[in-house]
Amino acid sequence: MDRYELRRLDYTLSPDQIDLQSAYSKFFSTHSTIEVVRAAEPEGFDKNLWERLCATGATSMAVPESAGGDGASLVDLTLVAAEIGRSLAPVPWIDHACAVRLLARIGALAEDSAFTQDVVAGRQLVALDPHGDDVEGARLVPAGSVADHVVLRDGDDIVRLTAETRPARVNNIGHLPMAWVDPAGGEHRTVLASGPEAVAEYELALDEWRVLTAAALAGLVEKTMQIAAEFAKSRYTMGVPISTLQSISHPLANMAIVVESGRNLSRRAAWFLDNEPEERRELASAAFVYMADEAARSASGAVQVQGGLGVTTEAAATAYLVRARGWPLAGGDPAVSARRIAHIIGARVSAEGSQRAHLATPVTV
Template sequence: MDRYALRRQDYSLSADHTELRGAYAKFFKARCPIEVVRAAEASGFDKNLWEQLCATGATTMALPEAAGGDGASLVDLTLVAEELGRSLAPVPWIDHVCTARLLARLGALDPATEATADVVHGRAIVAFDARIGASSGGRLIGSGAIADHLVIRDGDEIVRLSFDTRPAKVDNLGRLPMAWVDPAAADRREVLATGPEAIAHYELAQDEWRLLTAAALVGLVEETARIAAEFAKTRYTMGVAISTLQGISHPLANIAVVVQGAGALVHRAAWFLDNEPGVQPGLAAAAFVYITEEAARAATMAVHVQGGLGVTTESAASAYLLRARGWPLAGGDPAAGAARVAELFAAAQG
């Protein structure tokens, strides 16, 4: 049997994976309650939480050993992303690690330099343009207001930009540190690579961003369902818990199915992207498209379960709804993701 034959069909988690997930679940539960999320909404970023997260090795794990990292797999990274999404953590971890991995593939991270160490350990935040097809002009970048360096595609070039004064944050539904970035206004511009191979590396980073964002949305959906279920168990109508009513219990059961299915798809996509990227090239984009639709639906359901309370700013459910709808938009028009799925699967069929 081919050494990958079984693993290609079995995307369950190992004991090490379960332990890793548990460690980050404990970390975010202790350090990122909803009060921390609310307090960071104005800026979209909690610097103290970011420094604590980096101290756990969450940024170094994402990079290959040749770049000074720990060489974790994409499956490992999806588990961290799930817990980040479950807590709505206001940190740019997904943007940073996807950009850092891109810089490593482009040969732009020299482990002997202090600048590289700053990126590896998260002291210097890097971000890139995750939107499909964006290759010229100004653009909205999800972590553009807090990043020390920005990586963009400009035609057939991959360029690193830096600003003496960071671009101003733009208000957005997902409460991200998003900014409108004009490449022409950058104080420093460095061409990192050019040509088809460089573009392929950039598109891989975009696929990784969609994969990890999909994982974060899986965690978000599972937590928003838990919030709704706990509320439903404590509210009664005509002497019965509303959780026993079909109009409540059936949608909550559907959300549980979504969590299991989307989680398995994310883990499968991560394994293929790591080990056989050319075999199932559309899986990461497919996972993103699927959970993007389902996350918004699940979060809306959680709000409805709580009735009028659900739409108040005091309700955690409202915070989950905003991010369920807003986080995917950092990657541009969600329809572009669906189009990419179609293109990749069509190309795979020859």
């Protein structure tokens, strides 16, 4: 067994990771209540919550030490993302973290620059366009209406746009601070890197976005399960809790399975991206596609458990449902990620087949 074999199969958290998870669970349960989430819906962003979050080191932890950050692993970041999903926190932390990690990898952060210090500390917010190369021209960027800078791919170039005036927010089902951004628009435009290596780094950033979004959706499903379970335990029919009925208990059990499998899959994908990025590249897309589908199904189930109450706009379950449907669409159609899985696996199978054929070819002396 090589030194990585155990970690490929073991998702147990270290004591430090458990403490990290607990700290952010307490933070978001205190500062991102459902009332805070509802109040932030018109803008899709709570500036006060963002500043509090940055003060905890959540933005600097995502950045490598070489660029002035704290050098947390991607698995560590999935723990924070899960708590963001659990609380529906109206802050674009995932987009900012992935964008700044990309900037660090392509050498766009200099430790002694004011820009680097501001983005690492979260004083300037950086948005990432999660569409990749499947969109040409203007595209909807999830944090575009609140970002100071937008990092996107324009052909073979990685570009940073800085707008003097932030674009107007576009209303959307996930209540995100989404806006139209055009790579060729009037913003200050800086080409940060070009060529195949730059494109590969951008693809890695998209995989990180998929993994962290999957982790957030797993946290979202866990909270919807808790909301539905508490409701089911307190409502009775024919003298018994409705939670004893198969039509209620079976969907709740399925939610628990989704939480565990989504959490483990996102952590596994994160570990491979950190340690063996070329070994199982399909895992990031697999985690995202799985949770994009299951989160919406689970949140719908939670609403159904609550019946007439669940479909009201005041119900917490409804807030989770609209985000379960909206967040995965921030990066475009999840089917694009599904096709990416097929492409990666198909290329691997083809390469393995060619290698076996080569080894089976007799050598003539």
